[in-house]
Amino acid sequence: MPNTQHLEDLTVQVRRDILRMVHKVNSGHPGGSLGCAEFFVALYNEIMDRNEGFDMDGIGEDLFFLSNGHISPVYYSTLARAGYFPVDELNTFRLINSRLQGHPTTHEGLPGIRIASGSLGQGMSVAIGAAQAKKLNNDNHLVYSLHGDGELQEGQNWEAIMYASAKKIDNLISTVDLNGKQIDGATDDVLAMGDLKAKFEAFDWTVVEIKDGNNIAAILKGMAEAKSKTGQGKPVCVLLETMMGNGVDFMMHTHAWHGKAPNDEQLASALNQNPETLGDY
Amino acid sequence: MKTYTYTEKKDTRSGFGAGLAELGRTNPNVVALCADLVGSLKMNQFIDENPERFFQIGIAEANMMGIAAGLTVGGKIPFTGTFANFSTGRVYDQIRQSIAYSGKNVKICASHAGLTLGEDGATHQILEDIGLMKMLPGMVVINPCDYNQTKAATLAIAEHNGPVYLRFGRPSVPIFTPEGQKFEIGKVIKMTEGSDVTIVATGHLVWEALEASKALFEEGISAEVINIHTIKPLDEEAILASIAKTGCIVTAEEHNYLGGLGESVSRVLALNSPVPQEFVATNDTFGESGTPAQLMDKYGLNSDAIIKKAKAVIARK
Numbered sequence: 090m091p092n093t094q095h096l097e098d099l100t101v102q103v104r105r106d107i108l109r110m111v112h113k114v115n116s117g118h119p120g121g122s123l124g125c126a127e128f129f130v131a132l133y134n135e136i137m138d139r140n141e142g143f144d145m146d147g148i149g150e151d152l153f154f155l156s157n158g159h160i161s162p163v164y165y166s167t168l169a170r171a172g173y174f175p176v177d178e179l180n181t182f183r184l185i186n187s188r189l190q191g192h193p194t195t196h197e198g199l200p201g202i203r204i205a206s207g208s209l210g211q212g213m214s215v216a217i218g219a220a221q222a223k224k225l226n227n228d229n230h231l232v233y234s235l236h237g238d239g240e241l242q243e244g245q246n247w248e249a250i251m252y253a254s255a256k257k258i259d260n261l262i263s264t265v266d267l268n269g270k271q272i273d274g275a276t277d278d279v280l281a282m283g284d285l286k287a288k289f290e291a292f293d294w295t296v297v298e299i300k301d302g303n304n305i306a307a308i309l310k311g312m313a314e315a316k317s318k319t320g321q322g323k324p325v326c327v328l329l330e331t332m333m334g335n336g337v338d339f340m341m342h343t344h345a346w347h348g349k350a351p352n353d354e355q356l357a358s359a360l361n362q363n364p365e366t367l368g369d370y
Numbered sequence: 371m372k373t374y375t376y377t378e379k380k381d382t383r384s385g386f387g388a389g390l391a392e393l394g395r396t397n398p399n400v401v402a403l404c405a406d407l408v409g410s411l412k413m414n415q416f417i418d419e420n421p422e423r424f425f426q427i428g429i430a431e432a433n434m435m436g437i438a439a440g441l442t443v444g445g446k447i448p449f450t451g452t453f454a455n456f457s458t459g460r461v462y463d464q465i466r467q468s469i470a471y472s473g474k475n476v477k478i479c480a481s482h483a484g485l486t487l488g489e490d491g492a493t494h495q496i497l498e499d500i501g502l503m504k505m506l507p508g509m510v511v512i513n514p515c516d517y518n519q520t521k522a523a524t525l526a527i528a529e530h531n532g533p534v535y536l537r538f539g540r541p542s543v544p545i546f547t548p549e550g551q552k553f554e555i556g557k558v559i560k561m562t563e564g565s566d567v568t569i570v571a572t573g574h575l576v577w578e579a580l581e582a583s584k585a586l587f588e589e590g591i592s593a594e595v596i597n598i599h600t601i602k603p604l605d606e607e608a609i610l611a612s613i614a615k616t617g618c619i620v621t622a623e624e625h626n627y628l629g630g631l632g633e634s635v636s637r638v639l640a641l642n643s644p645v646p647q648e649f650v651a652t653n654d655t656f657g658e659s660g661t662p663a664q665l666m667d668k669y670g671l672n673s674d675a676i677i678k679k680a681k682a683v684i685a686r687k
Contacts, residue, residue: 146445154440195472203443205472208463214433215468218440218448221425225401226444245464248430252437255428 093305098366099170100130100305104336105369106166106179108359111350114183117191120346121237122163124268124303124331128235129167131308136316138230143173143200151230152219154204156212157237157266158192159348164202165189169370173201176370210243212236213263217253220261231319234263239271242280247292253324254293262315264327267302270344289326302329303336336363371587372562374580376544382574383481383538385517387412389524390449390479394420397447397528403438404451405431410540411451411481431456435464435476442474447528450476454483454537455496458503469533470506476534477527478503483513483537484624485652485669486574486662495657501629503535504602510534510555511602513623513631515576517545519599522553530555537573539624541662544577547597556600558608564594567680568612571622572598572631575650575671579622582676593680601631606638613639618646618683622676624666627651646686648679 103126111117133139137151155164162182169176174188181187188197192207204215216234223230240246253261265285273279282288289296295318299311308329315325333347334340337359340351351359393400394416402416403425417424425441427434431452438448450457457480458465469476480499487495504511512527512534514520520538527534547559561576562583571579576597583593594612598605613619619639621632632649639645652669666672 145443147443148445152443204439204474205467208467211432211436211464211468214436214464215440215443217433218437219443220440221437222441222444222446225422225446228444245432245436248428248433249436252427252430252433256425 096130096134096305099134100126101363102367103130103163103166103170104363105360105365107162108351108356110162110179110182112356115350116183117162117350118159118348119162119350120333120340121157121160121266121268123335123337123340124333125160125163125266127303127305127308128329129163131305131312132233133167133171135309136312137233145203148226148228149230152203152232154212154216154219154234155193156206156234157209157240158206161191161193164193168201174199179370209240210245213246213249216261216263217249217258220258223260232261236263236265238265238267238269239276241265241282250292257322258324259320259322262319262325262327264329267328267330268333270333270347272347274344286328293323294326295323296326296328299327299329302331338362373584374546376546378545379542380517380545381540381542382514382517382520383540384412385520386479386524386538387415389521391415391419392525393528399445399447400449400528401425401441401446402449402451403427403434405429405434405456407452413451431461432464435461436468438476439468439472439474442476448476449479451479453494454480454499455494458499459496462502466506470509473508474533475531477536478534479536481538482540484539485657485665485671486539486541486624488662488665489659491659492656497626497652497657498629499537500601500625500631504634508532509602512555512600513537513573514599515573515597516543516547518549518551519547522551523599526553526555539574543574546577556603556605558605559597561595561597562593564592565615566592567684568594568596568616568619569622569676569680570596570598570609570619570635572601574624575622578673579676581673582680585673585677586680591680598631601634604634604638609635609638610642613643613645618687620648620650620676620679620683622650624671625651626654628654646683648683650675650679
């Protein structure tokens with residue numbers, strides 16, 4: 090068992106960042122952001138092979154594309170705390186003249202971001218393109234992407250899923266955040282997607298399941314397994330089961346916090362449950 | 371008056387194919403994508419010579435636009451190929467978010483634009499694509515007039531860093547611009563000098579404008595024909611310099627008057643020098659099946675229509 094204490098500490102700090110960012114502007118998406126905090130922390134600090142600094146082309150390093158752009162708070166916090174831009178800049182989230190737009194974009198030149206996302210369903214295609222560019226460049230590094238489960242209702246995903254296996258895009262690890270919730274309620278109630286593992290396997294992907302997607306050790310183990318299955322002629326899908334709102338008791342077991350910010354009292358309670366570890370911005 | 375003749379007719383899409391093949395030999399970063407229309411887009415030569423740099427996407431245009439955006443991350447210059455309808459309206463949000471807003475260096479190459487696609491009818495004859503594309507911030511919009519110009523435009527857009535919409539067509543049309551011409555994005559080419567009326571034409575309508583100018587000349591009317599291959603950015607200076615002489619203008623395009631070249635020109639006039647303008651364009655309508663010539667006649671997009679509008683606009687001076 091690897092010592093994951095520094096990742097645990099970082100996760101708590103990322104949670105605090107997320108909560109404070111959305112509280113300050115009374116908007117944004119804390120639920121999905123909190124659910125993916127462990128995944129982002131593990132991905133950027135342990136799993137991906139990253140170069141110093143930021144170069145758009147990302148030659149000679151692993152790349153990440155966020156398709157469900159509304160969980161920008163967790164993305165921004167992770168990027169800032171990985172050194173892509175000053176942590177203080179998290180103060181500008183969703184404010185006018187900020188590089189930290191409501192949904193991530195390259196438009197303002199924020200280091201770490203390689204594509205705009207927000208309008209759902211587009212990120213897997215982009216990740217596939219980047220993976221094919223890596224193959225053309227004889228670059229052995231991997232491309233990672235993250236997608237919401239509700240997002241898979243967008244048809245473009247299935248064009249991409251079909252293409253990735255047909256064209257043997259085996260340097261791609263696409264993770265689906267299986268939190269079972271979307272804006273209008275449970276995914277099973279809004280538009281049930283059935284057995285996603287069977288669906289991806291039917292499209293000839295390799296599927297790795299991470300049942301406890303809010304446990305760092307489980308994430309590290311599952312992603313290592315996913316990585317070990319790249320380069321074998323098939324794209325790899327990780328089904329990451331997470332809890333929306335994880336780490337804040339009143340935000341869990343509900344879809345209510347998908348796109349709602351806590352008030353002052355709720356923020357105080359949420360922060361109390363997540364004591365400062367590495368210093369607030 | 372300077373007159374133009376031709377010895378050969380060819381489709382503008384073949385000019386694209388020839389340009390793409392040349393880029394395949396000269397620019398190792400150029401890659402091509404197609405959504406199951408390789409033959410229609412004349413991409414075969416590029417594919418034969420550079421199979422590893424070609425991506426057959428299948429009938430999945432949304433995925434194609436996203437993959438093209440992703441290929442730019444890694445330094446590639448993707449050229450996507452499908453019909454104009456499937457290059458724009460079908461994938462507008464993919465272009466908007468993953469390409470235009472993301473500032474990706476993707477070249478959206480669109481064949482079978484406009485009515486001259488012919489018999490397939492209105493489902494395939496997009497007359498709104500210029501409007502859709504010119505509204506996207508940062509998007510360059512180019513509609514060349516013949517085989518040689520389309521080839522030159524294809525080469526030129528590879529040198530431009532940023533998203534481009536390149537629109538061309540299916541039918542064989544006269545080749546009247548020089549082989550190996552230099553193509554300057556955003557710069558018009560003045561085809562004839564004239565003093566009575568300015569005719570600003572794009573795409574297939576440039577040849578029709580030249581034919582119209584000959585007929586007008588015989589009636590004692592001096593028309594200045596401007597070949598405006600780039601609709602965005604618009605060469606405002608050239609338009610204003612011409613109307614300063616002629617005092618009126620006809621715009622001609624194979625597109626709806628709403629959202630097309632004509633409206634872009636109207637804005638320049640309104641802001642700088644209002645003069646009478648007439649539009650040769652479709653009138654807020656869908657197309658239909660027919661031969662290209664029949665359709666261009668029925669919808670008022672040929673030299674006869676340009677002659678009528680030229681006389682009408684002169685009468686309004």
